[in-house]
Structures are given as C-alpha cells and as structure tokens.
Amino acid sequence: MMKGFEYLQEELDQMTEQGTFRKLVPLESDQGSKVVINGKEVIQLSSNNYLGLTTHPRLVKAALEAVEKFGAGTGSVRTIAGTFTMHEQLEEKLAKFKHTEASLVFQSGFTTNQGVLSAILSPEDVVISDALNHASIIDGIRLTKAARKVYKHVDMKDLERALKESGEYRKRLIVTDGVFSMDGNIAPLDKIVELAEQYDALVMVDDAHASGVLGENGRGTVNHFGLDGRVHIQVGTLSKAIGVLGGYVASSRSLIDYLIHKGRPFLFSTSHPPAVTAACDEAIQVLLEEPELIEKLWDNAKFFKDGLVKLGYDTGESQTPVTPVIVGDEALSHKFSDKLLEYGVFAQGIAFPTVAKGMARVRTIVTAQHSKEELQEALDIFEKAGKELGIIS
C-alpha cells in the first residue's frame, strides 16, 4: 500500500469503530420507486426523484434524440465555444417558468450556490444565512470575503436582529433554503421578504427541494407564497424533481449578465452535454403538461407521513415530501437503515455533519411513482424494523 495517508486512515478507523463509516450503495437498476440493490428489489425511499422523471419516456426520448443530433459532449465551457442554442432555449424556458427576466444554468445546484454567492458578494457586503442552510450555500459564503451572520433556523426575530446589526454594509443578502433538505420544513419566505423590504435587503432562496414540488406546476416557494417579483434570486436544481442534472439561477437580466462574466463554475467548467440539456427542457414541459404528477406526489407524501406518525415515529417539522424519521443516535440510525434494507426498504441513515449531532435520522422521500401498495409495504417494514430496534413500541 502507498504510504502517506495513515492520518486519514486513522480517522476512518475511528468512524468504523463508532459505526458511522458508510459504504456507497450501488443501484443495479434504473432509478424508480423500486430499485435493485445487491441483487434484491427494494422500495426506494432515498432518492430526490420526486416526480419519477429520471426515467420518464419523454425525457429519455429527448435525451436520445439530442445525442443522435448533437453528440455526446460539448467540448467547451459556455463562454468559449460550449453554448449551443439548446442551452439558451432551456434558460429562456426556465426564466419564463420562474416568472423572471432571465436565468442561467450551472453544472449543478451545488455550483450554482457557490457561483452566485462568490460572485456577487464583496467585503463591503454582508450575507445573512439560516443556520440550517445547505452545504453549497455555506461553501459559497466561505468563498467570499463578505461579512457573515447566521440566524437561528427559521427564527424571524433572530433574522431581524441580524438585519438591525448590519446597517453599515453596502448590501445585505438574506439567503435561505426554500425547503430544508434534511427536515422537509418550508422557510417562512413571506415573513423573510417582509423583513427584507423593511430593511432594504436582497433575498436569495435555494429551491432545490421546492422546484417541481411546491407552487403552481412546481414553480417553487416564491410562487407558493405568492411572492413573484419580490425575491431577488431564485436558485433551483435540475437534479432532483427535474430528474436530470444541473442547477440554475433565475433573476433579473443584470444579475444573469454579471454571472456570465463572474460566475466561476460557469466560466471555468464545461457546459452540459446535449442529452442533459434536452432532457431538462423536456422535463419543464412535463411539469407544465402533467400537473397530475405533482398531485400524486403530495397525495403519496401525506399517506406515508400520516402512516409514520401513526406508528409513533418522530417526523420533526416536515411539511413536504421530505420526511425525516428522527432517531437521534448516529449508530442507531445507520443500524435502522441497514435493517430496513434487509427487509426491503432503501432509506439512508443521515448523521453528523449533514445534520446536527444527536439528530441522526433515516430520511425518506416518497415520489409520484410509488403506488399506495408499495408505500403500505414500506410502512409495514418501518413498523417491524422500528419495533425490533426499540425505536417505537
């Protein structure tokens, strides 16, 4: 073995001892309501494939046709030779969908947050961030020299305190997840916008888990709260409900033009291949034309959440299809997840640093693709596994 990484191995050994070392779980099938793991078909409750679009025939067809016509890759970053007409067509469609002047697609939701925050904030600005914001927001903030303030999770009094304390900066930017990815609660965007307007701050919302889920045809939290035109920056991902890959920012033309010049992941990383772009474009069309998918998603989410609560599980503050089953202890949550898998449900354990210490959980996301029978079977397995481990009685 090559020498040099003993210090990393030591830490890994500790994780193994504590029961928090995790192996990746390869799927041997496509992504759907059921997947094949280790040769066995199990119910999938861990994906972000909210609407089942990863395998939607219209997306698959669009991707295949794009490959045939435009090839497998683009061969350049967007700003040199890698912008195809389809990239701009998708951005126009996303802007229209989000009711904004313009939009810009990045390689992922992660790089969108990183790229936007690092580009628009300078030392004379302050960013005010919810304590439970996604890692990509935190990393984006780390890349700036702006002053930073963190307010207690969805605590509007604390947000107001932070706003009051930051009057001297050129710009104040409030940033929040629209739906919090590990808890499934919705940010109080209406109240955030009111405070922002009162204190003359900008608002940025990351709708990774709200696009395709909340609002008319899945337009996200801004539309859900009736705040069109009052939120300055909307980030979305194309990797979750949209079923493909990528992220985007929807905003005013000036912000988008600025990001084309200063958004580093946009500038320095190759553009999406034709299959990705064409499939994303088709996905937006599906959202507009098949709203019944979103209805089914919410119907399934309610059925499954109610079932978990009836069994006596703690599902925290969840208001959306993201439903955590909070068990607290990190090793126990992984053991719980292993047992669920053994009995036929794939629901990953999530522990520190993704969630706070002592708040470990199995996180579930139902999709529009699940049948009621599959969800009932999953609930029966949750009952059996939870009782065996003493999580419920």
Ligand code: PMP
């Ligand atoms: N923001 C939030 C709130 C997320 O949950 C995620 C996905 N984990 C991202 C951004 C990143 O999106 P992507 O997977 O497209 O990089």
